[in-house]
Amino acid sequence: MTDSPDDRRGVVTPEPDGGRRLVFRRSWPDPIDDVWSALTDNERTVHWIGTYAGERGSGGTGTFSMTHEAGDEGMPMTIVECEPPRRLVLQWPEPLSWRVELDLTEEEGRTVLVFTQVLPGVDGLGDIATGWHWYLDGLDAELTGGPRPPEWDEFVAQLGPVYAPDRS
Structure with missing residues (x-):
């Protein structure tokens, strides 16, 4: 992974039903267990995205x-689904109806995260993609100790047009 915003950018592709698939691919030299911890342990997730309270494991x-x-x-x-340290699938109910898949693999001495979300259409896609990009940049900062992403308004000004070119 390089520091180029283009390398960190999510890719949006159309689905046969008119939905859109959003995929981010990120990688780090950290061991897979460390990346899994950064994705699932509240002591770490609080620094980049938030916290989870409830049952752990598949069906929780x-x-x-x-x-x-x-x-x-x-x-x-x-x-x-929860298959440590390889796969985590999360579902939010209505009104979001979001399903997010997080898959970790090891490739050439790096842990690779593939983040996937399939959305029913294009409504809100630019904001959703920009938001996930911002949060994943926060995950990167948690893992590397590097700089946090800029504040939201500045981040949207920089990257929002990439995901929603018609954003004014």
């Missing part, structure tokens, strides 16, 4: 609170 239900979302009291969430 609980509440996910995003640290950087104003007034977020938490959202219900289900852990659809």
Whole structure:
């Protein structure tokens, strides 16, 4: 992985049903167990995305609170699949109806994360993709000790047009 924003950018592709698949690929020299910990342990996730309270493991239900979302009291969430340290699939119910898949592999001495979300259409896609990019840059900072992503407004000004070119 390089520091180029293009290398960290999510790729959006159309689905046959009109939905959109959003995929981010990130990698680090850290061991897979360390990356898994950064994705799942509240002591680490609080620094880049938020915390989860509830049952752990496949089928577990609980509440996910995003640290950087104003007034977020938490959202219900289900852990659809949990296969440490390789795969985590999360589902948020209505009104979001989001399913996020996080897959970790080891390739050439690096741990690779493939983040996938399939959305039913294009509504909100630019904001969703920009948001996940921002959070994944936060994960990168958690793992590397590098700089955190800029504040949201600055980040959107820099990267928002990449995901939503018609954004004014």
